[in-house]
Amino acid sequence: MALPTELIQASRFGKARSAQSTALLEDYVELIADLLANEGEARPTDIARRLGVSHATAIKTVSRLKRAGLATARPYRGVFLTEKGEALAQRVRTRHRLVVDVLRAIGVPLESAEADAEGIEHYVSEATLQAFSRFLRGRA
């Protein structure tokens, strides 16, 4: 093999770990976009309820989103996405659909596909996404 096993493996685990840290932000951005589209506004309490966490936790994470340049929010005035946030939401939404569609195509029940996709989607690389697209096109 080209590289020592341990280096290959370490880099894989490292990637998985860093994916974990962005997973939460992706979930928030996706949900905020959804709330803005369907409810017209994204309030911390709604975000908290949808994610199943306390409102305090939601507010704290929203401030992380702001720090990351993904969202804007003024006190007592709801949350909005920046351009960067919108772009991320779009990518995340597309990826989510693709993952669910592939799972469905493989024969995973709808409910399991939706639930598992919530975790899986954060670990699907670009190369894998492309393979997913090809796979779906191939059986369309």
Added chain:
Amino acid sequence: MALPTELIQASRFGKARSAQSTALLEDYVELIADLLANEGEARPTDIARRLGVSHATAIKTVSRLKRAGLATARPYRGVFLTEKGEALAQRVRTRHRLVVDVLRAIGVPLESAEADAEGIEHYVSEATLQAFSRFLRGRA
């Protein structure tokens, strides 16, 4: 729909979050089993190198493994798995292979399949695993 959207969604996110907390333990158990099988022993330093973390981090997590009843370790004497740990390692290994095989079957390049599986495997439910098996059998 049977349940309010927000409850369904909250439970999905909740599941994904709790999967995250077990993911690390699963990785450790899988790796320790691998080291025991291939090297005859699992030393904290090797674990750390393979995972790409500091040895101190590895040691701390091994003590979590002990607390969880998955591993045993005496000072300066390497790490071993309990029966419960062995069983978990076996399940994790099987699942890992299944995920990689499905990704490969779909057309994901080997390297991406191995790398992405490292993250994906922790979020694949029992129902999805079964669908994966059926899918592979169906095209064998």
Added chain:
DNA sequence: GTCAAAATGGAGCCTTGGCTACATCTCTAA
């Protein structure tokens, strides 16, 4: 057999992502 290198373990620090409890603001219904 000794001593230096390597492995191991521990202490203490940071960030993240949870929580509860409390304080403050907004808004709506009477």
Added chain:
DNA sequence: TTAGAGATGTAGCCAAGGCTCCATTTTGAC
């Protein structure tokens, strides 16, 4: 128009999972 409900924000706590730095133990080379 004003009280009370509900939403929002703040503070302080916890555990997990990283890290570095330091002390100790083991081990291997001479």
